[in-house]
Amino acid sequence: MADISDQLQQQVQTAHAGRTPLRIQGGNSKHFYGNPVEGEVLDISGHSGIVSHEPTELVLTARAGTPLDEIEATLAQSGQMLSFEPPHFNGGATIGGAIAAGLGGPRRPWGGAPRDLVLGVKLLDGQGQVLSFGGQVMKNVAGYDVSRLMAGSFGALGAILEVSLKVLPAPAKTRTLVLDMNRDDAVRAMREFSRKPLPLTAACFLDGHLYLRLAGSHASVNAWKQRIGGEETAEHNTFWQRLRDHQLDYFQREQTLWRLSLAGKAPRLACEEHSLLDWAGAQRWVYTSASATEIREEVAAQGGHAQAFRHAAGIDAFQPMEPLLLSLHQRLKQRFDPHAIFNRQRLFQHD
Amino acid sequence: MPNENLDSLRDRLAGQFQKIIASEFILTREEELRPYECDGLSAYRHLPLIVVLPGDIAEVRAVMRICHREKVPVVARGAGTGLSGGALPLENGVLLSLARFSRILDIDAENLVARVQPGVRNLAISEAAKPYGLYYAPDPSSQIACSIGGNVAENAGGVHCLKYGLTVNNLQALKIVTVDGELLEIGGSGLDSPGFDLLALMTGSEGMLGIVVEVSVRLLPIPQRAQVAMAAFDSVEKAGQAVADIIAEGILPAGLEMMDKPSLRAAEDFVHAGYPTEAAAILLCEVDGDNEEVSEEIARVRQRLLKSGATEVRTANDDEERARFWAGRKAAFPAVGRISPDYYCMDGTIPRKHLPRVLREIARMSEEFKLSAANVFHAGDGNLHPLILYNGNEPGELERAEKFGGKILELCVEVGGTITGEHGVGLEKINQMCAQFPPEELNFFHAIKAAFDPLALLNPGKAIPTLNRCAEFGAMHVKAGDLRFPHLERF
Numbered sequence: 001m002a003d004i005s006d007q008l009q010q011q012v013q014t015a016h017a018g019r020t021p022l023r024i025q026g027g028n029s030k031h032f033y034g035n036p037v038e039g040e041v042l043d044i045s046g047h048s049g050i051v052s053h054e055p056t057e058l059v060l061t062a063r064a065g066t067p068l069d070e071i072e073a074t075l076a077q078s079g080q081m082l083s084f085e086p087p088h089f090n091g092g093a094t095i096g097g098a099i100a101a102g103l104g105g106p107r108r109p110w111g112g113a114p115r116d117l118v119l120g121v122k123l124l125d126g127q128g129q130v131l132s133f134g135g136q137v138m139k140n141v142a143g144y145d146v147s148r149l150m151a152g153s154f155g156a157l158g159a160i161l162e163v164s165l166k167v168l169p170a171p172a173k174t175r176t177l178v179l180d181m182n183r184d185d186a187v188r189a190m191r192e193f194s195r196k197p198l199p200l201t202a203a204c205f206l207d208g209h210l211y212l213r214l215a216g217s218h219a220s221v222n223a224w225k226q227r228i229g230g231e232e233t234a235e236h237n238t239f240w241q242r243l244r245d246h247q248l249d250y251f252q253r254e255q256t257l258w259r260l261s262l263a264g265k266a267p268r269l270a271c272e273e274h275s276l277l278d279w280a281g282a283q284r285w286v287y288t289s290a291s292a293t294e295i296r297e298e299v300a301a302q303g304g305h306a307q308a309f310r311h312a313a314g315i316d317a318f319q320p321m322e323p324l325l326l327s328l329h330q331r332l333k334q335r336f337d338p339h340a341i342f343n344r345q346r347l348f349q350h351d
Numbered sequence: 352m353p354n355e356n357l358d359s360l361r362d363r364l365a366g367q368f369q370k371i372i373a374s375e376f377i378l379t380r381e382e383e384l385r386p387y388e389c390d391g392l393s394a395y396r397h398l399p400l401i402v403v404l405p406g407d408i409a410e411v412r413a414v415m416r417i418c419h420r421e422k423v424p425v426v427a428r429g430a431g432t433g434l435s436g437g438a439l440p441l442e443n444g445v446l447l448s449l450a451r452f453s454r455i456l457d458i459d460a461e462n463l464v465a466r467v468q469p470g471v472r473n474l475a476i477s478e479a480a481k482p483y484g485l486y487y488a489p490d491p492s493s494q495i496a497c498s499i500g501g502n503v504a505e506n507a508g509g510v511h512c513l514k515y516g517l518t519v520n521n522l523q524a525l526k527i528v529t530v531d532g533e534l535l536e537i538g539g540s541g542l543d544s545p546g547f548d549l550l551a552l553m554t555g556s557e558g559m560l561g562i563v564v565e566v567s568v569r570l571l572p573i574p575q576r577a578q579v580a581m582a583a584f585d586s587v588e589k590a591g592q593a594v595a596d597i598i599a600e601g602i603l604p605a606g607l608e609m610m611d612k613p614s615l616r617a618a619e620d621f622v623h624a625g626y627p628t629e630a631a632a633i634l635l636c637e638v639d640g641d642n643e644e645v646s647e648e649i650a651r652v653r654q655r656l657l658k659s660g661a662t663e664v665r666t667a668n669d670d671e672e673r674a675r676f677w678a679g680r681k682a683a684f685p686a687v688g689r690i691s692p693d694y695y696c697m698d699g700t701i702p703r704k705h706l707p708r709v710l711r712e713i714a715r716m717s718e719e720f721k722l723s724a725a726n727v728f729h730a731g732d733g734n735l736h737p738l739i740l741y742n743g744n745e746p747g748e749l750e751r752a753e754k755f756g757g758k759i760l761e762l763c764v765e766v767g768g769t770i771t772g773e774h775g776v777g778l779e780k781i782n783q784m785c786a787q788f789p790p791e792e793l794n795f796f797h798a799i800k801a802a803f804d805p806l807a808l809l810n811p812g813k814a815i816p817t818l819n820r821c822a823e824f825g826a827m828h829v830k831a832g833d834l835r836f837p838h839l840e841r842f
Contacts, residue, residue, distance in 0.1 A: 056595035057702055058513075079601050108542060115548050116520045131792055137700040138513065138732035139772035141506045141555045142780075142787055143815065144799050145519065148551035152543070169601035191461055195484065197572040197641055219643035261541035265461045282542050303540030319545045324533055329546050331802040335795075347546070 001049040003063065005130065005161050011042060012159065012341070013128035021344045024155040026065055027092030030101050032310050034154050034346040035317045042159060044096050050074055051162065052136075059119065059136050061164040064096025071095055081170040083111030087244050096160045102152025105244040106202035106213070109194070109264075109279045111168070115151035122162040123150060126337025136164045155343040157336040171201070171215035173222070176237055177230035179210045183268065183277075186210040190280035191265055198224050202240055205277040206250060211239060243278065246310075250276050253287055256311045258295060260284040262304025269302070271295045285309075292316070316349045357443060361401050364421065364445065368403055371413040376451070378402035387446050390431040390438040391493075392779055399426070399440030404448045408526065408534065408564050411447070415562065416532035418445055424808045425530075427558045429470060429501030432493045434696065435777030437505065437557045437813055444811075447562065449500050455479050456565070462540070464523050466567045469500025473507075476568060485570035488515035491773070492681065500563045506555030508773035510606045513731035514639075515571070517773070519554040526565035527553060530804045535561065552799070557775055558810040560803040574639035577605060578649040579673045582661035583630035587611060590632035591706040593659035594730045597636060600655050602648055606637040607731030611710065614683050614725035614738070621686035624679030627663055634661075634730065635680055637673075683727045684738065691723070691740035695752045699763030700772035703733045712762055713737055720755040722748070734772035735763070761786050776814045784814075785821035793818060 015022050021039035025031075048065040055078035062071055068088055075081055085105030086098035099121075104113040120134030134140055134147035150160055181189070186205040193200050199216030212228065214221045225232070242248045251257065260269070264281035271290035278285065288295065292308065292315045299306045305319035321329065329348070333340065361379055368377045378384055379401050388396040400423075405411045418425050424444035431438050440446040452468035455475065459466070460483035465476050473494040477486040490509035491497055497507065502518045503525065515521070524538030537549045544550075553560055584590040590609055597604065610618065611632050619626040626633055634656070638648040649666060656664045667673035679686075687694050701709055710726060717724045723740040737759055741752040760770045760783045770776070770783040784793070796815045800807065 054702075054704065056598045057704060058598060059702070078599075102543070102548070104542075112516070112520065113543065115551055116516065125795075129791055131795060133792065135767065135769055136702055137768050137772070139508050139517065139700045139729070139734045140769040141773060141775050142769050142771050142784060143776075143792070143796050144560075145506070145551045145555055146795070146799070148519065149548050151548060151551075153547050157547070169598075169603055172601065194463060195460065195572055197575050199641070199644070216640070217644040217647045219647045220641050223641070223643045261539075261543050263462045263464075263540035265459075266540070279542065305539060305541065305545050307545075321546055322536075324529075324535060325537075325546065325549075328535070328549070328802065332547060332799065335798040335802055 002046060003049070004047045008042065008044070008047060008159065008161070009124060009128050009130060012124050012126075015040065015341045016127050016339055019339045020341060022341050024100070024159050024343055026094035026097035027067065029089040029091070029093040030097055033101060033317070035349045037343050037346045039344060044159065045094060047161065053078075055080060057136070058138075058167055059164060060167050061136060061162060062095050063162050064094060064160045066095050068093045068095060068098060075167055076170070079170050080167045082117070082165065083168045084108060084114050084117055085111060085244060086114065087246070089245050095163060099151050099163055100153065100155050100160055106204065106240050106278055109282060110201050113151070115148045117166045118147050118151050118163060119166055120164040121147040121150050121160055123158040123160050125158045126339060126341055130161065134164065138166060154347045156333055156347045158342065171199075173218045174201075174213065174215040175221050175225055175232060176239060177212045177214065177225060177228055177232055178236055179212070179228075179230040180208060181210050182208065187277070187281050190277075194264065194280045203280040204243060205281075206248075211236070213240060251285070254311060255287055256313060256315065257309045258286040258288060259307040259309040260286055260299050260304060261307070262299055262302045266302040266304065269298045271298050296320075318347065357400060360421075360423070360443070364401055364417065364423065367417045368414065372403065372405055372410050376404040376406065378404075387428065387431070387440055387448070390428070390433045390436060392434055392436040392439070392777065395436045395439050395778055397440050397442050399446035400443055402446045402448060404451050406451045408528065411528045411562060411564055412532040412534060414445070414447060415528055415530060418808065419531045419806075422806060422808065424811050425562075426810050427504070427562050429498035429504070430472070430496050432497040433501060433505060433775060433777065434698070435771070435775040435779040437775050437777035437810070438501075439778050439813075441811070449498070449564070452500070452564065458483060460485060460570075463570045464567050465570055466565065467499055469503070469563045469566055470498050473497050473499055473502055480570050481573070484573055486573050487521065487568050488571050489518050489521055499566050499568065503554055503563050503566055504556065504558050505773070505775040508729075508732075508734065510608060510729060512729070512734075513607060514603050514605050519551055521569050522550055522554060523567040523569050525550060525553055525563055525567070527561035528564050529561050530806070530809050538567065555775070557777065557814040559800055559814050560809065574605075575641045576645045577637055577639040577673070578645050578667065579606075579635055579637040579676050580649060580652050580656065580664055580666045581626070581676050582634045582636070582656040583627040583663040584632045584634070584660065585630065585662055587632045587710050588707045589660045590634055591703070593634060593656055593661065594703060596659045597652060597655055600651060602638065602651060602655075604636050604652070604731055605639040606635065607729075608635045608680050609633070609728040609730040610680060610683060611726040613723065614687060614727050615679070617686040617690050617725060618679035618683050621689055622678045622682045624675050626679050630662065635676055680727070683725075687725050687738045687740065692742040692744065693740075693749075695739040695741060695756055697737045697739070697756050697759050698734070698771050698774040699760055699768055700732070700734045701763050701766050701768035703730065705766040705768075706730075706735075709735065709762060709766060713759060716755055716758055720751045722752055722755055724755075729772070732772070733768065757783065778813055781813065781816045781820065784816050790818050790821075793821070
């Protein structure tokens with residue numbers, strides 16, 4: 001619980017002067033995600049603490065090193081939540097890392113991604129300047145939206161010092177239903193449910209089971225449970241947290257884990273030898289013997305992209321970009337971080 | 352630049368455009384240019400050098416290549432309903448109208464995405480999606496006329512932002528033509544894409560970074576039911592507290608609007624919505640969802656409003672009454688226009704808790720500047736629209752109104768808010784940007800601009816002030832007498 005921004009700023013200024021590469025680190029819970037980074041550690045974890053949370057404003061501001069656990073516990077006291085349901089993985093995840101990685105959990109198609117909830121950021125740019133963008137209000141169209149741009153940028157544009165987020169009321173009632181069905185029927189059901197005004201907040205298919213999470217008012221959740229049917233057991237209540245943090249048995253292989261992001265309605269791809277469908281089919285966790293090139297061509301043909309998420313073993317973690325898009329990224333990177341000191345190669349394997 | 356030079360530049364450009372676009376879509380005569388001299392902010396007017404209306408992406412690319420080669424600035428324009436002068440043309444520049452990009456290309460109901468051309472009207476998307484039980488959530492008040500390309504450029508909001516987000520939260524993909532005529536595809540079929548979130552950067556960039564030539568938006572299932580409650584309060588403080596109490600109750604209303612006494616009286620006189628005219632303020636609180644949820648929540652809203660000190664709470668019994676409750680709110684701007692020769696509309700956002708203080712300050716300034724103000728407030732998301740009443744024919748009133756407005760925006764920044772919630776900076780609020788951002792951040796915005804548009808040819812002079820300009824002072828005004836699109840709802 002401390003403000004160490006001066007110390008972090010000094011370290012970045014020194015690194016900028018000496019052109020020393022830095023590896024930004026919060027809880028180190030997502031060290032495997034993205035391409036390997038060499039560099040001196042810029043340890044954000046000490047820059048911690050909730051700066052403000054006003055439940056009736058639906059806004060929380062926290063220093064980047066604040067653990068997600070702490071933020072979620074604070075929000076829970078007022079019946080609120082981070083609607084993007086960020087993964088904690090090994091438990092040490094921080095809010096800065098959650099935003100920089102841009103990952104949403106099972107609720108993402110309904111509750112938004114980190115970028116959807118970011119209202120403002122304070123950051124250190126590559127020259128060690130402290131800059132503030134956005135703010136603590138829901139509607140703000142003054143200037144370019146730099147705060148959302150930081151979400152999912154893997155630290156390539158700067159080190160997040162502080163973030164303000166829109167938070168939402170947690171649902172009064174949550175129930176998880178499990179239905180036995182084959183993949184085709186499950187995909188059809190997930191897509192159909194997504195098009196209906198029902199209180200769906202997660203939809204996953206794994207090993208012959210369709211898992212649905214309903215959350216909302218008591219009356220609504222109970223009514224839809226009656227209509228949909230399915231089994232409901234106590235064990236299933238922890239399913240979503242184990243899915244979010246990759247604690248399910250499915251994720252325990254020592255083999256490259258691919259993350260496919262594409263249209264939920266996209267057909268089963270040839271590379272999907274073993275797959276877990278989350279986000280009603282729009283996020284697929286895949287183990288496969290197909291090559292990176294084969295996977296990426298197949299996913300790109302569906303308008304999506306593939307990430308080598310864990311155990312990437314030298315494969316570029318991210319789908320290569322078109323040259324025009326890549327050069328735009330490089331120009332932006334150059335302006336935020338002229339000496340490329342931050343997280344070199346994490347996002348672009350060849351920078 | 353002397354006129355002879357502009358005339359020869361116009362001729363040269365027209366000659367080059369004619370090689371790629373039918374001549375009926377290249378406008379050069381003054382009477383043809385006149386309709387493009389301003390957008391919804393009619394106080395600022397310039398004739399463009401030339402107007403070009405390309406019909407497809409290849410033509411936009413060709414136009415941009417020509418302009419880039421000639422180093423001529425380009426202002427893109429959708430429906431021209433914007434309120435901040437974002438589409439104000441330049442006397443030495445090309446006005447690129449996307450009006451011919453008016454086709455809905457695909458409604459992919461299974462994937463909840465509509466792919467449309469940028470000139471498609473906001474409301475037309477929801478109309479096209481309706482047979483599938485879907486709709487497009489952001490609903491700026493001008494939605495019957497404003498185009499989706501302009502919505503992207505301005506990051507348009509509406510009355511349902513608290514629950515459903517702004518334009519930026521409802522986009523799937525964009526096609527952009529860059530300043531040098533390249534085609535950039537951002538986003539994909541999934542819920543994310545590799546690299547930086549350029550979708551977020553482009554949204555609300557006011558035509559400064561590229562030309563939007565195709566938009567894919569996310570669709571949502573149409574809620575089964577919506578219900579609205581209207582509550583009257585004998586003080587603005589109590590109404591403000593009631594908003595906080597509803598949120599604290601864990602309710603996320605689809606719409607939550609407040610009107611103060613001057614605005615609710617003007618609206619009641621105009622459309623007879625049934626508002627209690629003796630109230631100091633009213634709240635409209637709408638909940639939507641499935642039947643069970645709405646029944647449960649509207650009962651909670653009603654109880655909460657009474658506990659928070661409402662002198663009266665009425666729940667709409669049917670769709671007709673619901674429409675009537677909303678009619679007053681939606682007519683607030685024209686209603687104020689009836690009681691004052693001119694008015695000047697502000698668009699600040701504040702942390703909600705500061706509402707009583709901000710309204711007290713506005714009342715004090717109202718005395719100081721000797722001008723009345725009426726306030727309407729998107730209370731759920733903190734977006735305040737004070738309307739300053741003035742008479743442009745009275746010497747000095749316009750200047751006082753502008754000063755008053757500037758002070759309100761500075762107050763919004765002072766309490767931790769922003770100078771624009773949904774109307775954009777454009778030309779109108781470019782000076783107030785200096786109050787909100789220090790030089791370091793402004794320089795950063797210029798650096799981002801340079802990464803996309805190093806020669807600053809796209810909509811130059813808008814949205815981000817130069818540091819030199821920040822010494823100046825300016826303001827915005829909408830003259831009711833001049834208000835363009837008077838038939839459009841403005842709220």
